[in-house]
Amino acid sequence: MNHISKSSEDTEKIAKEFLDKITNGFPLTRGTKGVVSRACVVGLTGDLGTGKTTFTQFVAKSLGVKTKVNSPTFVIMKRYSLPLRRGSARRARGFKKVGRKFKNLFHIDAYRLKNEKELFHLGWEEIISNPENLVFIEWPELVAKAMPKKHYKISIKHLPRRSGAKAGTKEGHRKFGIKFSS
Numbered sequence: 001m002n003h004i005s006k007s008s009e010d011t012e013k014i015a016k017e018f019l020d021k022i023t024n025g026f027p028l029t030r031g032t033k034g035v036v037s038r039a040c041v042v043g044l045t046g047d048l049g050t051g052k053t054t055f056t057q058f059v060a061k062s063l064g065v066k067t068k069v070n071s072p073t074f075v076i077m078k079r080y081s082l083p084l085r086r087g088s089a090r091r092a093r094g095f096k097k098v099g100r101k102f103k104n105l106f107h108i109d110a111y112r113l114k115n116e117k118e119l120f121h122l123g124w125e126e127i128i129s130n131p132e133n134l135v136f137i138e139w140p141e142l143v144a145k146a147m148p149k150k151h152y153k154i155s156i157k158h159l160p161r162r163s164g165a166k167a168g169t170k171e172g173h174r175k176f177g178i179k180f181s182s
């Protein structure tokens with residue numbers, strides 16, 4: 001899955017589409033019996049300023065988070081409770097058909113972590129064991145050993161522009177590569 005974003009609005013659409021995909025039965029977190037047994041973990045890779053935090057902010061918005069979602073660079077980890085939507089209990093029961101429901105969104109920035117150990121101190125194992133959790137982590141390559149075998153990978157790159165602003169400025173176009181790895 002590859003996308004080009006020319007604006008924040010495009011990124012918002014890509015974030016929504018991605019959410020739709022993961023809530024509507026990508027094979028990722030289903031066990032052999034079709035039961036979801038683990039959290040859904042998404043690694044966001046890309047240089048500083050490519051839009052990893054922005055992407056997560058749109059995910060949060062799309063999930064109904066009303067509080068401001070700031071970059072967790074300094075606090076490392078933030079948790080947002082997700083509002084229950086109408087019909088969500090029915091939806092949860094009918095997961096196979098309609099999709100899964102998350103209760104918590106975790107936003108982690110591993111940039112300042114020295115290694116996986118620091119992530120484990122934050123309760124990582126417990127977080128990724130709970131199927132009600134949706135976890136977005138920036139700089140997953142810095143804690144590669146802690147990443148669950150099955151997770152999504154989103155890589156974002158600045159694209160050079162033909163004219164106008166330099167590549168690497170915040171207005172530059174972005175390319176999103178979205179993969180599921182196992």
Ligand SMILES: Nc1ncnc2c1ncn2[C@@H]1O[C@H](COP(=O)(O)OP(=O)(O)O)[C@@H](O)[C@H]1O
Nearest residue numbers: 005007008011048049050051052053054170171
């Ligand atoms: N798709 C986009 N279009 C335009 N500007 C963007 C886009 N994505 C991010 N930005 C801007 O780029 C800057 C850095 O984004 P940020 O999400 O903090 O990057 P990162 O988390 O990868 O370091 C912000 O000012 C943000 O508004």
Ligand SMILES: [Mg+2]
Nearest residue numbers: 052053071138
């Ligand atoms: Mg960031």
